Amino acid sequence: MFNRFTDKSRKSVQAAFEEARMLGHDSVGDEDLLLGILRVEEGVAAEALSSLGVTLEDAREESEEMLSDALSSIGISLEEIRREAGDAFEMRIPTHRRLPLSPRAKNVLVGARKEMRRLGDNYLGTEHVLLGILHNEDGTAVRIMASMGVATEALEDRLYQLRRRAAG
């Protein structure tokens, strides 16, 4: 699956597993792939994201807010439960438990490979992963970016712009 990945995109996917674990995600979702790119802070995708003001902290916060919103929709207050359970409460998933890639995250990586071919590249970089994330319109990552006020079109334009700059 990680054939042709660059060091940066490989590192980003590894970081996505760490992000998922930290946030208590029992599988690595498309939003975790986005967080992974932001965490590694290397490559064209990270540059495009940061130039539009997307930060790791804000994206994590949005992801956590989605969890607490989903719980309030069924009448559960995450804050209250956290308070009741005390210091032992943490969302983090223990290190020995293995996390799978979610179907959406797999789709993103398949999409990334298609983007690589479409653009005629012979490497799979962070920009292809980010394009895969953006084209997964039902995904959680796109919703996170939307709530941060980032339009996927603007981000895509910035990506191509940075690629051209790198090539020229």
Added chain:
Amino acid sequence: MNEKTRTQVGGPQDPREGLEAVVALRRLLEALEAAQVENAFIAGWSWAQIAEVLGVSKQAVHKKHARRIKDRYPRQPPRKKGRGA
């Protein structure tokens, strides 16, 4: 009101919202179980006692939680069956 208006996207009975609540609840349940097992452990409960209240086998609770708790409390001695509480 027909079925379609009841389940329209974004509505109060949006299936996506309902399913996402289930995912959130599952994640919360895992975190809460881990926290309460840890609290019981700190209070001196044995694995057997914890397992009994959770309604699962001692092996199951040990397999799921022992490693994490030992990582967090490396100096706690192993507890004997029946002690504490």
